[in-house]
Amino acid sequence: MKKKGFSYAKWGYIFAAPFMIAFAIFMLYPVIYTLFIGFTDMKGMIPDSVHILEDPLGNFKSILSDALFKKSLGNTFKMWIWNFIPQIGLALLLAAWFTNDRMKLKGKGFFKVIFYMPNIITAATVAMLFYSLFSYPKGPINDILIATGVLKESYNFAVDGKAAQMTVAFIQFWMWYGYTMIVLISGILGISPDIFEAADIDGASGFQKFIYVTLPNLKTIMLFTLVTSLIGGLQMFDIPKLYLDGGPSDATRTAQIFIYKKAFSGAYMYNEAAAASIILFLIIAVFAAILFYMLRDKDEAALHKIIKAQEKAYKKKMKEQEGK
Numbered sequence: 001m002k003k004k005g006f007s008y009a010k011w012g013y014i015f016a017a018p019f020m021i022a023f024a025i026f027m028l029y030p031v032i033y034t035l036f037i038g039f040t041d042m043k044g045m046i047p048d049s050v051h052i053l054e055d056p057l058g059n060f061k062s063i064l065s066d067a068l069f070k071k072s073l074g075n076t077f078k079m080w081i082w083n084f085i086p087q088i089g090l091a092l093l094l095a096a097w098f099t100n101d102r103m104k105l106k107g108k109g110f111f112k113v114i115f116y117m118p119n120i121i122t123a124a125t126v127a128m129l130f131y132s133l134f135s136y137p138k139g140p141i142n143d144i145l146i147a148t149g150v151l152k153e154s155y156n157f158a159v160d161g162k163a164a165q166m167t168v169a170f171i172q173f174w175m176w177y178g179y180t181m182i183v184l185i186s187g188i189l190g191i192s193p194d195i196f197e198a199a200d201i202d203g204a205s206g207f208q209k210f211i212y213v214t215l216p217n218l219k220t221i222m223l224f225t226l227v228t229s230l231i232g233g234l235q236m237f238d239i240p241k242l243y244l245d246g247g248p249s250d251a252t253r254t255a256q257i258f259i260y261k262k263a264f265s266g267a268y269m270y271n272e273a274a275a276a277s278i279i280l281f282l283i284i285a286v287f288a289a290i291l292f293y294m295l296r297d298k299d300e301a302a303l304h305k306i307i308k309a310q311e312k313a314y315k316k317k318m319k320e321q322e323g324k
Helices: 008-037 058-064 067-098 108-120 123-133 140-147 161-189 193-201 206-217 219-234 238-244 255-264 270-294 298-323
Strands: none
Touching: 008 270, 058 270, 067 108, 067 161, 067 219, 067 255, 108 161, 123 140, 123 161, 123 238, 161 219, 161 238, 193 206, 206 219, 219 270, 238 255, 255 270
16 A cells, blocks of 8 residues: 555554564474485584485485384374363363353452463472372372272382372373463354353253354364463473472383474484474374364365365356357
Protein backbone atom coordinates (compact mmCIF):
# COMPACT_ATOMS: atom_id res chain seq x y z
CA MET A 1 0.00 0.00 0.00
CA LYS A 2 1.30 3.45 -0.89
CA LYS A 3 0.07 6.84 0.22
CA LYS A 4 1.66 10.02 -1.18
CA GLY A 5 4.73 8.03 -2.21
CA PHE A 6 5.17 6.41 1.23
CA SER A 7 5.52 2.61 1.23
CA TYR A 8 4.00 0.86 4.25
CA ALA A 9 5.09 -2.59 3.03
CA LYS A 10 8.74 -1.56 3.39
CA TRP A 11 8.33 -1.16 7.16
CA GLY A 12 6.81 -4.61 7.43
CA TYR A 13 9.97 -6.10 5.91
CA ILE A 14 12.15 -3.95 8.17
CA PHE A 15 10.38 -5.06 11.37
CA ALA A 16 10.43 -8.72 10.25
CA ALA A 17 14.11 -8.60 9.28
CA PRO A 18 15.61 -9.15 12.81
CA PHE A 19 13.61 -12.34 13.30
CA MET A 20 14.36 -13.62 9.80
CA ILE A 21 18.09 -12.95 10.25
CA ALA A 22 18.16 -14.65 13.68
CA PHE A 23 16.14 -17.60 12.33
CA ALA A 24 18.48 -18.02 9.36
CA ILE A 25 21.61 -17.91 11.56
CA PHE A 26 20.50 -19.93 14.58
CA MET A 27 17.87 -22.29 13.09
CA LEU A 28 18.01 -22.66 9.32
CA TYR A 29 21.80 -22.79 8.93
CA PRO A 30 22.31 -25.44 11.70
CA VAL A 31 19.60 -27.61 10.17
CA ILE A 32 21.13 -27.43 6.69
CA TYR A 33 24.64 -27.97 8.09
CA THR A 34 23.45 -31.00 10.10
CA LEU A 35 21.91 -32.44 6.94
CA PHE A 36 25.25 -31.96 5.16
CA ILE A 37 27.26 -33.55 8.00
CA GLY A 38 25.07 -36.65 7.84
CA PHE A 39 26.58 -37.51 4.44
CA THR A 40 30.22 -36.87 5.41
CA ASP A 41 33.04 -38.44 7.44
CA MET A 42 33.22 -35.60 10.00
CA LYS A 43 34.51 -36.93 13.34
CA GLY A 44 37.00 -36.04 16.07
CA MET A 45 37.11 -33.13 18.51
CA ILE A 46 38.74 -30.89 15.89
CA PRO A 47 37.82 -32.34 12.48
CA ASP A 48 40.39 -31.96 9.71
CA SER A 49 39.21 -32.06 6.13
CA VAL A 50 35.63 -33.22 5.65
CA HIS A 51 34.63 -35.38 2.70
CA ILE A 52 31.36 -36.73 1.46
CA LEU A 53 31.33 -40.53 1.81
CA GLU A 54 31.63 -42.79 -1.22
CA ASP A 55 28.42 -44.36 0.03
CA PRO A 56 26.41 -41.22 0.96
CA LEU A 57 23.98 -43.29 3.04
CA GLY A 58 26.73 -45.04 5.00
CA ASN A 59 26.13 -43.12 8.23
CA PHE A 60 22.39 -43.80 8.06
CA LYS A 61 22.95 -47.52 7.49
CA SER A 62 25.35 -47.61 10.43
CA ILE A 63 22.84 -45.90 12.75
CA LEU A 64 19.90 -48.05 11.63
CA SER A 65 21.91 -51.19 12.33
CA ASP A 66 23.06 -49.93 15.75
CA ALA A 67 21.37 -51.99 18.48
CA LEU A 68 21.83 -49.20 21.02
CA PHE A 69 20.02 -46.70 18.77
CA LYS A 70 17.12 -49.12 18.37
CA LYS A 71 16.99 -49.58 22.14
CA SER A 72 17.11 -45.81 22.66
CA LEU A 73 14.19 -45.34 20.27
CA GLY A 74 12.23 -48.07 22.06
CA ASN A 75 12.91 -46.45 25.44
CA THR A 76 11.80 -43.08 24.10
CA PHE A 77 8.49 -44.38 22.72
CA LYS A 78 7.82 -46.42 25.84
CA MET A 79 8.39 -43.55 28.30
CA TRP A 80 6.42 -41.13 26.11
CA ILE A 81 3.38 -43.44 25.94
CA TRP A 82 3.55 -44.16 29.68
CA ASN A 83 3.44 -40.44 30.49
CA PHE A 84 1.09 -39.22 27.72
CA ILE A 85 -1.87 -41.55 28.32
CA PRO A 86 -2.38 -40.62 32.01
CA GLN A 87 -1.42 -37.02 31.17
CA ILE A 88 -4.18 -36.53 28.59
CA GLY A 89 -6.66 -38.44 30.76
CA LEU A 90 -6.09 -36.33 33.88
CA ALA A 91 -5.91 -33.12 31.84
CA LEU A 92 -9.29 -33.87 30.22
CA LEU A 93 -10.83 -34.67 33.61
CA LEU A 94 -9.53 -31.44 35.17
CA ALA A 95 -10.52 -29.38 32.13
CA ALA A 96 -14.07 -30.75 32.28
CA TRP A 97 -14.12 -30.10 36.04
CA PHE A 98 -12.97 -26.48 35.75
CA THR A 99 -15.35 -25.63 32.88
CA ASN A 100 -18.46 -27.21 34.44
CA ASP A 101 -20.76 -24.33 35.36
CA ARG A 102 -23.09 -26.57 37.37
CA MET A 103 -20.39 -27.40 39.94
CA LYS A 104 -19.71 -23.70 40.74
CA LEU A 105 -16.20 -24.43 42.00
CA LYS A 106 -14.45 -21.82 44.09
CA GLY A 107 -10.76 -20.96 43.78
CA LYS A 108 -10.43 -22.17 40.19
CA GLY A 109 -7.57 -19.75 39.50
CA PHE A 110 -5.62 -20.98 42.53
CA PHE A 111 -5.93 -24.65 41.53
CA LYS A 112 -4.98 -23.88 37.92
CA VAL A 113 -1.79 -22.20 39.12
CA ILE A 114 -0.98 -25.12 41.45
CA PHE A 115 -1.50 -27.71 38.71
CA TYR A 116 0.53 -25.68 36.20
CA MET A 117 3.38 -24.97 38.65
CA PRO A 118 5.50 -28.10 37.88
CA ASN A 119 5.80 -26.95 34.26
CA ILE A 120 7.72 -23.80 35.20
CA ILE A 121 10.23 -25.55 37.50
CA THR A 122 13.58 -26.15 35.80
CA ALA A 123 14.37 -29.69 34.68
CA ALA A 124 17.58 -29.73 36.76
CA THR A 125 15.61 -28.91 39.91
CA VAL A 126 13.00 -31.58 39.20
CA ALA A 127 15.65 -34.22 38.45
CA MET A 128 17.49 -33.48 41.70
CA LEU A 129 14.21 -33.51 43.64
CA PHE A 130 13.21 -36.97 42.41
CA TYR A 131 16.76 -38.27 42.78
CA SER A 132 16.57 -37.27 46.46
CA LEU A 133 13.07 -38.73 46.87
CA PHE A 134 14.17 -42.13 45.53
CA SER A 135 17.62 -42.09 47.13
CA TYR A 136 19.07 -45.30 48.61
CA PRO A 137 19.33 -46.60 51.30
CA LYS A 138 17.59 -43.70 53.06
CA GLY A 139 15.06 -41.59 51.24
CA PRO A 140 11.46 -40.35 51.63
CA ILE A 141 9.98 -42.94 49.23
CA ASN A 142 11.83 -45.85 50.84
CA ASP A 143 10.87 -44.60 54.32
CA ILE A 144 7.18 -44.37 53.37
CA LEU A 145 7.11 -47.80 51.70
CA ILE A 146 8.81 -49.43 54.68
CA ALA A 147 6.55 -47.63 57.18
CA THR A 148 3.41 -48.76 55.33
CA GLY A 149 4.65 -52.34 55.04
CA VAL A 150 4.96 -52.34 51.25
CA LEU A 151 8.71 -53.03 51.54
CA LYS A 152 10.59 -54.88 54.25
CA GLU A 153 13.89 -53.17 53.47
CA SER A 154 15.16 -50.29 51.36
CA TYR A 155 15.06 -50.78 47.60
CA ASN A 156 17.55 -49.22 45.18
CA PHE A 157 15.30 -47.83 42.44
CA ALA A 158 18.34 -46.46 40.58
CA VAL A 159 19.54 -49.95 39.57
CA ASP A 160 16.14 -51.21 38.39
CA GLY A 161 15.66 -50.36 34.70
CA LYS A 162 11.86 -50.69 34.73
CA ALA A 163 11.54 -48.59 37.90
CA ALA A 164 13.82 -45.93 36.39
CA GLN A 165 11.75 -45.79 33.19
CA MET A 166 8.50 -45.49 35.12
CA THR A 167 9.99 -42.77 37.31
CA VAL A 168 11.08 -40.75 34.26
CA ALA A 169 7.63 -41.24 32.70
CA PHE A 170 5.99 -40.07 35.94
CA ILE A 171 8.21 -36.98 36.09
CA GLN A 172 7.29 -36.10 32.50
CA PHE A 173 3.61 -36.63 33.30
CA TRP A 174 3.83 -34.52 36.48
CA MET A 175 5.59 -31.67 34.67
CA TRP A 176 3.28 -31.46 31.65
CA TYR A 177 -0.28 -32.40 32.68
CA GLY A 178 -0.88 -28.83 33.90
CA TYR A 179 0.13 -27.36 30.53
CA THR A 180 -2.11 -29.83 28.70
CA MET A 181 -4.97 -28.97 31.06
CA ILE A 182 -4.64 -25.23 30.29
CA VAL A 183 -4.65 -25.91 26.52
CA LEU A 184 -7.77 -28.10 26.80
CA ILE A 185 -9.55 -25.55 28.99
CA SER A 186 -8.89 -22.90 26.33
CA GLY A 187 -10.31 -25.23 23.70
CA ILE A 188 -13.46 -25.95 25.73
CA LEU A 189 -14.04 -22.25 26.40
CA GLY A 190 -13.81 -21.67 22.64
CA ILE A 191 -16.80 -23.92 21.94
CA SER A 192 -19.99 -21.98 21.26
CA PRO A 193 -22.20 -21.82 24.41
CA ASP A 194 -25.24 -22.31 22.16
CA ILE A 195 -24.27 -25.94 21.62
CA PHE A 196 -24.18 -26.59 25.37
CA GLU A 197 -27.50 -24.75 25.85
CA ALA A 198 -29.09 -26.93 23.16
CA ALA A 199 -27.78 -30.04 24.92
CA ASP A 200 -29.21 -28.80 28.24
CA ILE A 201 -32.60 -28.26 26.61
CA ASP A 202 -32.48 -31.80 25.24
CA GLY A 203 -31.85 -33.05 28.78
CA ALA A 204 -28.26 -34.21 28.31
CA SER A 205 -26.32 -35.03 31.47
CA GLY A 206 -22.87 -33.63 32.20
CA PHE A 207 -21.23 -36.87 31.06
CA GLN A 208 -23.25 -36.96 27.83
CA LYS A 209 -22.33 -33.35 27.06
CA PHE A 210 -18.67 -34.17 27.59
CA ILE A 211 -18.78 -37.25 25.33
CA TYR A 212 -21.05 -35.98 22.56
CA VAL A 213 -20.41 -32.22 22.59
CA THR A 214 -17.07 -31.39 24.19
CA LEU A 215 -14.85 -34.14 22.78
CA PRO A 216 -16.01 -33.87 19.12
CA ASN A 217 -15.46 -30.09 19.20
CA LEU A 218 -12.02 -30.55 20.77
CA LYS A 219 -10.67 -32.59 17.85
CA THR A 220 -8.40 -29.78 16.59
CA ILE A 221 -7.07 -29.02 20.09
CA MET A 222 -6.56 -32.73 20.76
CA LEU A 223 -4.61 -33.01 17.51
CA PHE A 224 -2.41 -30.07 18.54
CA THR A 225 -1.84 -31.60 21.97
CA LEU A 226 -1.04 -35.03 20.58
CA VAL A 227 1.38 -33.77 17.92
CA THR A 228 3.22 -31.37 20.25
CA SER A 229 3.44 -34.10 22.90
CA LEU A 230 4.79 -36.53 20.30
CA ILE A 231 7.44 -34.03 19.20
CA GLY A 232 8.42 -33.23 22.79
CA GLY A 233 8.30 -36.87 23.86
CA LEU A 234 10.55 -38.14 21.08
CA GLN A 235 12.97 -35.31 21.86
CA MET A 236 13.04 -36.22 25.56
CA PHE A 237 16.48 -35.35 26.92
CA ASP A 238 16.81 -33.22 30.05
CA ILE A 239 15.02 -35.35 32.67
CA PRO A 240 16.51 -38.79 31.75
CA LYS A 241 19.94 -37.16 31.25
CA LEU A 242 19.97 -35.26 34.54
CA TYR A 243 18.18 -37.95 36.57
CA LEU A 244 20.27 -41.06 35.80
CA ASP A 245 22.28 -40.08 32.70
CA GLY A 246 20.49 -42.72 30.63
CA GLY A 247 21.08 -45.53 33.13
CA PRO A 248 20.82 -48.05 34.58
CA SER A 249 22.09 -50.28 31.76
CA ASP A 250 20.80 -47.75 29.20
CA ALA A 251 17.22 -48.24 30.40
CA THR A 252 16.51 -44.48 30.31
CA ARG A 253 18.78 -43.68 27.36
CA THR A 254 16.58 -41.83 24.88
CA ALA A 255 17.26 -41.07 21.22
CA GLN A 256 18.41 -37.56 22.13
CA ILE A 257 20.83 -38.86 24.76
CA PHE A 258 22.16 -41.31 22.16
CA ILE A 259 22.74 -38.42 19.74
CA TYR A 260 24.34 -36.26 22.44
CA LYS A 261 26.75 -38.99 23.51
CA LYS A 262 27.63 -39.81 19.91
CA ALA A 263 28.55 -36.20 19.26
CA PHE A 264 29.99 -34.86 22.52
CA SER A 265 30.70 -37.52 25.16
CA GLY A 266 34.12 -38.72 24.04
CA ALA A 267 33.07 -40.28 20.72
CA TYR A 268 32.82 -37.04 18.67
CA MET A 269 31.15 -38.95 15.83
CA TYR A 270 29.46 -35.87 14.43
CA ASN A 271 28.57 -37.62 11.17
CA GLU A 272 26.65 -40.45 12.85
CA ALA A 273 25.07 -38.06 15.36
CA ALA A 274 23.82 -35.92 12.46
CA ALA A 275 22.49 -39.00 10.67
CA ALA A 276 20.66 -40.09 13.85
CA SER A 277 19.17 -36.58 14.16
CA ILE A 278 17.87 -36.73 10.60
CA ILE A 279 16.39 -40.19 11.17
CA LEU A 280 14.67 -38.98 14.34
CA PHE A 281 13.31 -35.95 12.45
CA LEU A 282 11.90 -38.21 9.73
CA ILE A 283 10.29 -40.50 12.33
CA ILE A 284 8.61 -37.52 14.00
CA ALA A 285 7.46 -36.15 10.62
CA VAL A 286 5.96 -39.50 9.55
CA PHE A 287 4.11 -40.03 12.84
CA ALA A 288 2.85 -36.43 12.83
CA ALA A 289 1.54 -36.89 9.26
CA ILE A 290 -0.23 -40.11 10.30
CA LEU A 291 -1.86 -38.32 13.24
CA PHE A 292 -2.98 -35.44 11.02
CA TYR A 293 -4.51 -37.93 8.59
CA MET A 294 -6.24 -39.99 11.28
CA LEU A 295 -7.71 -36.97 13.10
CA ARG A 296 -8.63 -34.97 10.01
CA ASP A 297 -12.17 -33.62 9.57
CA LYS A 298 -13.64 -36.34 7.35
CA ASP A 299 -16.75 -34.30 6.46
CA GLU A 300 -14.63 -31.37 5.36
CA ALA A 301 -12.34 -33.70 3.38
CA ALA A 302 -15.37 -35.27 1.65
CA LEU A 303 -16.78 -31.82 0.82
CA HIS A 304 -13.39 -30.76 -0.56
CA LYS A 305 -13.35 -33.83 -2.85
CA ILE A 306 -16.86 -33.02 -4.11
CA ILE A 307 -15.86 -29.43 -4.86
CA LYS A 308 -12.71 -30.58 -6.69
CA ALA A 309 -14.75 -33.07 -8.72
CA GLN A 310 -17.24 -30.36 -9.66
CA GLU A 311 -14.43 -28.01 -10.69
CA LYS A 312 -12.86 -30.75 -12.82
CA ALA A 313 -16.20 -31.54 -14.48
CA TYR A 314 -16.82 -27.84 -15.15
CA LYS A 315 -13.37 -27.37 -16.75
CA LYS A 316 -13.90 -30.46 -18.88
CA LYS A 317 -17.27 -29.16 -20.03
CA MET A 318 -15.80 -25.74 -20.90
CA LYS A 319 -13.04 -27.38 -22.97
CA GLU A 320 -15.60 -29.44 -24.85
CA GLN A 321 -17.63 -26.32 -25.63
CA GLU A 322 -14.50 -24.49 -26.81
CA GLY A 323 -13.69 -27.46 -29.07
CA LYS A 324 -17.09 -27.15 -30.73
